[in-house]
Amino acid sequence: MRFARLLLYRAGLVSYQSRIIIPIMDRRSSQQRTPSEPPRRSPRFLATQVSVVTNDSEDEQNENPLLQKKPKKRSRSVKTTTTNTAEKKPRTTTKKKKETRDLDNTETTCLPRTREDSLKEYSFVMGIDEAGRGPLCGPVVTAAAIIPTNIAGITDSKQITKEEQREELFERILQSPNLRWAVAVIDAVRIDEINILQATLEGMRICAQAVLQGQVEDYPTQPEASIQHKGCYIVCGATDAAGKFTTLKPVTEKAYALIDGNRLPKSMPCEAEAIVKGDSREFSIAAASILAKVTRDRLMHAYDALYPEYDLKQNKGYPTAFHMKAVRDHGATIIHRRTFAPLKHMEMDENGKIKVQSKD
Structure with a gap:
């Protein structure tokens, strides 16, 4: 019912x-x-x-859900748009080429001269830096430069990973107008005698003296590297207003030196200031770092031809696994720093051959 x-x-x-x-x-x-x-x-x-x-x-x-009327399903209206398939261009996945830094754009690639611009009372402001303090073999190289002209791409040499780019900047620095520069090379024997810190400071002082006085007493001037010379040697030069090489004459005006690091060499020929991480902050220090780095790399290439067993062209004197195996097999050379670990823990004969290796 x-x-x-x-x-x-x-x-x-x-x-x-x-x-x-x-x-x-x-x-x-x-x-x-x-x-x-x-x-x-x-x-x-x-x-x-x-x-x-x-x-x-x-x-x-x-x-009561049993008595609720089910809503009618609405038919979805599909928008039909007429498109011309012939006009559609196929999507192409093209990889973006890695942009290379334009060396001619000085505004974006050139380090500032913040501290240098504040030293208006000085006629010359030079930058000083070094390369090669950490390696197991090879010299430590210091450089000083007074470079009035801005050059694109000048930055800390450690941030320039491509060797050919450093080489190009090196040549552009040496061809810039009104340049005064000097590079000092302190060999491994001298480093072992006075330690790496004192050797570096000594090289910085010698470079500053060469740039300002035009000559260096007590040290010979040689045109190229020679591993037979013990101690230190210096190479220096200058350019005129046209960028051509000329004689480096003494400076009589007031000069100031900006040195990378936190220590100053003793007996500097001018007033000086140490700037921590100055090679990434000041233009002149960065230019000096490139001069020092490229000079040392060229020396290591020359040493690699003399000692091919150690692969110095690739490791630049740093104690890689291949380098240390060569030391154990062939011994240490005259360009190895005997006071650096792990060589200082090894007993060697007069020819550099390892006799007894300590467990350290």
Whole structure:
């Protein structure tokens, strides 16, 4: 009977003033409730429920999910756009070429002259730096430069990873107008005598003296490197206003030296100032670092031809695994620093052959 009434109600032929909820598991428990009473939760059974809801209350319809009308599915409107496939260009994945630094752009690649520009009362301001303090063999090289002209690409030589780029900058520095420069080479024997710090400071003082006085007393001037000479030698030069090589004449005006590091050499020929990390902050110090670095690299290439067993062209004298194996097999040469570890822990004969190696 109730099922028939439900069908008539859904067909819109009958209406009721009350809601009747009849669980299938217990039909006797059905009760009539007035619309003012709150709806009771029907007991949860395994079977479904049959509900009758009047049209007078839409809220009661919403409460019973069995009597809710399913909304009609809206057909999605697909936008059809006519595109000319012939005009579409295929996507091409092209790798961006790595931009190379333009050496002619001085505004973006040239270090500033912050400290140098503040020293207006001095006629000449030179930068001084070194290369080769850490390697196991080879000399330590110091350089000083008074370079009035800005050159693109001048920065700390350690930040210039390509050797050919350092070589190019080296040549451009030597061809710049009104240049004064000097390079001092302190060999391994001298380093072992006075230690690497004192050898470096000594080389810096000699360079400053050569740049300002035009000559160096007590030390010979040679045009190229020679491993037969013990101690130190210096190479210096200058250019005129056209950038051509000329004689390095003494300076009578006031001069000032900017030195990379935190220590100053003794007996400097002019006033000086130490700047920590100056090779990455001041233009003149960076230029001196390039002169020192390229000079030492060229020396190591020459030493590699004399001692090919040690691969000095590649390791530049640093104690790589290949280099240390060569030392154990062939011994140490005259350009090796005997006071540097691990050589200082090895006992050698007069020819550099290792006799006994300590466990250290």
